Amino acid sequence: MRTHILCLFILVINIQGFSQKIETDIFDDLKFESRDKQYTASLKRNIFDDLIFSDSRDNKITLENKYLHLEHQGVFENSEEKINLFRNLIHDYRHDEKYEQTYAVDILDKVVIQDNRNGKVEYGKDIFGNQTYSEKSNGIEKSMKRNFQGGLDYNENNKTATLQKDLYNRWKYVDSSGNEFVFGDRTWNSLKGKFKTEEDIFFSLIKAFFND
Structure with a gap:
């Protein structure tokens, strides 16, 4: 089970050059392409205001709207915060393959994180x-x-x-x-x-x- 952790020092070292390659399209979605063009990724907003990360290694990470409001407030208003989130997702999953994970909040306001490898995390009050x-x-x-x-x-x-x-x-x-x-x-x-x-x-x- 994998959960991405923000603000790691090593992350800053490894992806300092990413900002030059991250682009924003006309829909305000983010796209990334590695320098050797062997890896691509995107972070898109769907009609439910979820954020969907996907890449060329068939990884897919879904961050549902309720989870974003709980753990990443202001991500839609703050472009730098959104880019930092995208950078973290790239760092966490670019070496994985065919991994799927969903970050959600249930009716009891507990965070529920599930993946396609029988992993599950729940936390709340x-x-x-x-x-x-x-x-x-x-x-x-x-x-x-x-x-x-x-x-x-x-x-x-x-x-x-x-x-x-x-x-x-x-x-x-x-x-x-x-x-x-x-x-x-x-x-x-x-x-x-x-x-x-x-x-x-x-x-x-x-x-x-x-x-x-």
Whole structure:
């Protein structure tokens, strides 16, 4: 399962020359052709105000209108933002082939990302306003949600991790790989300053320690 990530430093290095090759047609759609003319791509707006990325390698990425308003506000009014989105899509998919993916928002306002390789990601908020995340890709299922004690639970194919306050009101991370960390106020405040939300802190800890 692939999700494109914006503003990567390496992306800036790799596609500095792309702007010279990106053109806007009379319909305000974007087109790109590589210098060797071996790769072409386009970003078009359909009648439903979705954006459709397609290229000469038979990749197709659909960003539905509701998703664009949620995650890319102003993309239709800001030409530079639209071009940057196009650049990212080119970078993410130009080495793939026959890959299809749709970014949508369901009736519960959850973002749903699905592809033609049995991959699926869902994220949003539950009825209490807490962030939730689930992913299925290559036979692996992952999920993150807030528990009734106010902590966070993560599951990945029967392996688990939790981020929960202990009896002394300190945040504690524990996972099924045997990792256990208790954070003092200074360390926790530093993490909050860097990652902003408890969910983002939790994901950073999972990425760093979960599979150790």
